[in-house]
Amino acid sequence: MFGDSPPIGDSPQEPERPAVAELEAAGQAAMFGDPAPASPPAPAAPQPSTAEGQAYRVLARKYRPQTFSQLIGQEPMVRTLGNAIARGRLAHAFLMTGVRGVGKTSTARLIAKALNCVGPDGQGGPTIDPCGQCEPCRAIAEGRHIDVIEMDAASHTGVNDVREIIEAVRYAAVSARYKIYIIDEVHMLSNSAFNALLKTLEEPPAHVKFLFATTEVDKLPVTVLSRTQRFDLRRIPAATLREHFASICRQEGVEAEDEALGMVAAAAEGSVRDGLSILDQAIAHADADTGGVVTEERVRDMLGLADKSARRRLFASLLGGEAGAMLDEVERQYALGVDPLALVRSLMDLTHQVAVTQVGGGTSSAPTLEERADVEGWAARLSPGQVHRLWQLLLKGHDEVRAAPDPLASAQMALLRVTHAADLPDPGTLASQLSDMLARAPAIPAAPAGEGSAPxxxxxxxxxxxxxxxxxxxxxxxxxxxxxxxxxxxxxxxxxxxxxxxxxxxxxxxxxxxxxxxxxxxxxxxxxxxxxxxxxxxxxxxxxxEAESLKHAERERVLADPLVQAAFAAFPGAELIEEERAPAGVATRSRAQ
Missing domain, CATH: 3.30.300 (GMP Synthetase; Chain A, domain 3)
Known part of the structure; x- marks a missing residue:
C-alpha cells in the first residue's frame, strides 16, 4: 500500500523497499523478544554526475535540504521544533501545510531524521541537527529505512489503507527510536479513512509518530486538526530565493546575471521547487552565443516576459487617454493569443504595483530594470486617488469581460471607458474647480412677490x-x-x-x-x-x-442653485438624477411608512 518515495540523498537510484508483510513480521519479532534483523548496510552514495552512463538529476531533487540549516525561509518552524526536542516535548503528530514547493515533505523527512538520529558514535539522542552520518540518517535520506514509512494519500485514499496502518502501529520499531508514518497529501483521504484513523491518531503508542503534509488544509476535518501540531510553511521571499539560486549556480559552475535570477525568483511565486525547475530550464536555455551564461534577455524570452513591455505600453496609452493606440495594442495582443480577461488582469496587477510603490516610498520591487523605472515613474506622477479610481474601473471591466459573450469587445469597451475617464479630474480637483466657478458665478436675483407662477x-x-x-x-x-x-x-x-x-x-x-x-x-x-x-x-x-407640483418646484429650486449650474457647465451633457423619496409636506400613510 505504501508508495515509493523519491530519493532525497545523493544516490542516483532508490533501493527496493521491503514489503508490508516483511515490515509486520520484523515488528512482531521485535515485540516478542526475537532479535531484530539488522538494517542492510548502506551502500556508498556516489557523487552526482552528468557523465555518460549516469542519469542527470534535476536541481529540485539534487538540492533537496538534508539538514534544517539548508531549509530556507522556515526559521520560526525550525526554532519551535528545536525547542520541543531540547525540552523533550515532542508531539505525537505533526501537520505541515503550505503551497507547493515550500518544503512540506522535505520537512517531514528532516523531522524523521532528527527524531531517529543516534550520532556518529551511536550514542546520540533526538536533535535538531542530525549528523547525516549514522545509519538511521543515511537510510532515511536514501529512502530505505524500515521504520520510516511514506504513504501517498492521493493513491491510497480508502479505509483499508488506513486499517493496515492501524494494525502495524501496534508493533515496536525494528531498528529506530521511533516508527514514523509520513502521509503526503493527507487531505485526499476519504471521510471513512479519516474516521478510522482518529482514535489511533489521538492516542498512538509511544514509539509512533505521524507526519502529515498537505496543500489544502481546509479540506481536513476539524477532528484531525485538533489532534496534530500544525506548522504553516510560508512562501519564500523573492530576495531569499534569488540568493539561494545564486548559491546553487555557483555550486553547479554556472554563471548567471543577477537580473536573470531575479526574474526566476519572481516567476517561482514563493516556491523553491518551482524556482529550481525554472532555473534548470534557464540553464538549458543558455547557448553558446552567451558563453553559457544565464542572461536577463534569455530568461525574459523563455518566460514570455517580453509581453510585459507591451503591457506597459498599453498601460501608458490608458493613462494618456490615447484610445487609438490602446485599441491597436489590444488587437496586437489578442492576435498573439493573449486572453482578453488575462489582459485586463495584467493591467490590474500593474495598477496594484503602482499603488504599493506609492505606499512603499517610491521604490518598486519589479523584477526588471525597465519595469521598475516605469512603475516608479507612474507612482510619482499619479495621485493615490487616480490610482484607486483606475483600479475600480479595471475591476468593473474585469467582471464585465468575464460575463460577456464577446470578451474582446467587452475588454475594448471597458478600456475605452478608462481612457475617457483619464481626462476627468479627481474629486478633489473637481471640488476646487466647482468652488472657483461658484465664486465667479453672478448672483441670481429672487423673483419679486406676485411675479411668476406659484405652485x-x-x-x-x-x-x-x-x-x-x-x-x-x-x-x-x-x-x-x-x-x-x-x-x-x-x-x-x-x-x-x-x-x-x-x-x-x-x-x-x-x-x-x-x-x-x-x-x-x-x-x-x-x-x-x-x-x-x-x-x-x-x-x-x-x-x-400636489405631490407632483411640490416635486417640480423642488427640481426647479435645485436647478437654479449656482453650484449645480457650475457642475452642469463643467460636465456638458450631465443629467440630474432624482432619488425616489416622499416629497416634503405630503403626509400620506404610504409615504410616512
Whole structure:
C-alpha cells in the first residue's frame, strides 16, 4: 500500500523497499523478544554526475535540504521544533501545510531524521541537527529505512489503507527510536479513512509518530486538526530565493546575471521547487552565443516576459487617454493569443504595483530594470486617488469581460471607458474647480412677490378645507377600502369638505361615477352619514397632483442653485438624477411608512 518515495540523498537510484508483510513480521519479532534483523548496510552514495552512463538529476531533487540549516525561509518552524526536542516535548503528530514547493515533505523527512538520529558514535539522542552520518540518517535520506514509512494519500485514499496502518502501529520499531508514518497529501483521504484513523491518531503508542503534509488544509476535518501540531510553511521571499539560486549556480559552475535570477525568483511565486525547475530550464536555455551564461534577455524570452513591455505600453496609452493606440495594442495582443480577461488582469496587477510603490516610498520591487523605472515613474506622477479610481474601473471591466459573450469587445469597451475617464479630474480637483466657478458665478436675483407662477398647491391653499383630507383617506384605507382610498388620493379634487359633506371634481380622464362608493366608504370610516355629490367649480388639486407640483418646484429650486449650474457647465451633457423619496409636506400613510 505504501508508495515509493523519491530519493532525497545523493544516490542516483532508490533501493527496493521491503514489503508490508516483511515490515509486520520484523515488528512482531521485535515485540516478542526475537532479535531484530539488522538494517542492510548502506551502500556508498556516489557523487552526482552528468557523465555518460549516469542519469542527470534535476536541481529540485539534487538540492533537496538534508539538514534544517539548508531549509530556507522556515526559521520560526525550525526554532519551535528545536525547542520541543531540547525540552523533550515532542508531539505525537505533526501537520505541515503550505503551497507547493515550500518544503512540506522535505520537512517531514528532516523531522524523521532528527527524531531517529543516534550520532556518529551511536550514542546520540533526538536533535535538531542530525549528523547525516549514522545509519538511521543515511537510510532515511536514501529512502530505505524500515521504520520510516511514506504513504501517498492521493493513491491510497480508502479505509483499508488506513486499517493496515492501524494494525502495524501496534508493533515496536525494528531498528529506530521511533516508527514514523509520513502521509503526503493527507487531505485526499476519504471521510471513512479519516474516521478510522482518529482514535489511533489521538492516542498512538509511544514509539509512533505521524507526519502529515498537505496543500489544502481546509479540506481536513476539524477532528484531525485538533489532534496534530500544525506548522504553516510560508512562501519564500523573492530576495531569499534569488540568493539561494545564486548559491546553487555557483555550486553547479554556472554563471548567471543577477537580473536573470531575479526574474526566476519572481516567476517561482514563493516556491523553491518551482524556482529550481525554472532555473534548470534557464540553464538549458543558455547557448553558446552567451558563453553559457544565464542572461536577463534569455530568461525574459523563455518566460514570455517580453509581453510585459507591451503591457506597459498599453498601460501608458490608458493613462494618456490615447484610445487609438490602446485599441491597436489590444488587437496586437489578442492576435498573439493573449486572453482578453488575462489582459485586463495584467493591467490590474500593474495598477496594484503602482499603488504599493506609492505606499512603499517610491521604490518598486519589479523584477526588471525597465519595469521598475516605469512603475516608479507612474507612482510619482499619479495621485493615490487616480490610482484607486483606475483600479475600480479595471475591476468593473474585469467582471464585465468575464460575463460577456464577446470578451474582446467587452475588454475594448471597458478600456475605452478608462481612457475617457483619464481626462476627468479627481474629486478633489473637481471640488476646487466647482468652488472657483461658484465664486465667479453672478448672483441670481429672487423673483419679486406676485411675479411668476406659484405652485398649484400654493394657489389652492385658500380652498383647502379645514378637515384633513389626507387623514380622511387614511381612515378609509384602514377600513380595508383600498381601491376607494387610492381613488380619493389620486383622482379626487375637493371642492367643498365639511363634516358629513363632500363636494368633489374628478381629474380629467376618469369615466366612472364613484359617488356611491365614496358615500359608503366614508360612512364606514367615520361612523356618520355623508352627503357626497359631484359639483361644479374649481377644486383643490388631488394629493397626487400636489405631490407632483411640490416635486417640480423642488427640481426647479435645485436647478437654479449656482453650484449645480457650475457642475452642469463643467460636465456638458450631465443629467440630474432624482432619488425616489416622499416629497416634503405630503403626509400620506404610504409615504410616512
Amino acid at each position: 398649484a398647491a400654493v394657489q389652492a391653499e385658500a380652498s383647502v378645507p379645514s378637515i384633513d383630507w389626507a387623514a380622511l383617506c387614511d381612515q378609509v384605507e384602514d377600513r380595508g377600502r383600498l381601491r376607494v382610498a387610492n381613488l380619493m388620493r389620486d383622482w379626487l379634487r375637493v371642492v367643498e369638505l365639511a363634516p358629513g359633506r363632500l363636494v368633489y371634481q374628478l381629474v380629467p380622464g376618469i369615466g366612472d361615477e364613484p359617488t356611491a362608493d365614496l358615500r359608503d366608504a366614508l360612512r364606514e370610516a367615520t361612523g356618520i352619514k355623508w352627503q357626497v355629490e359631484r359639483g361644479e367649480g374649481e377644486g383643490a388639486p388631488s394629493l397626487r397632483e
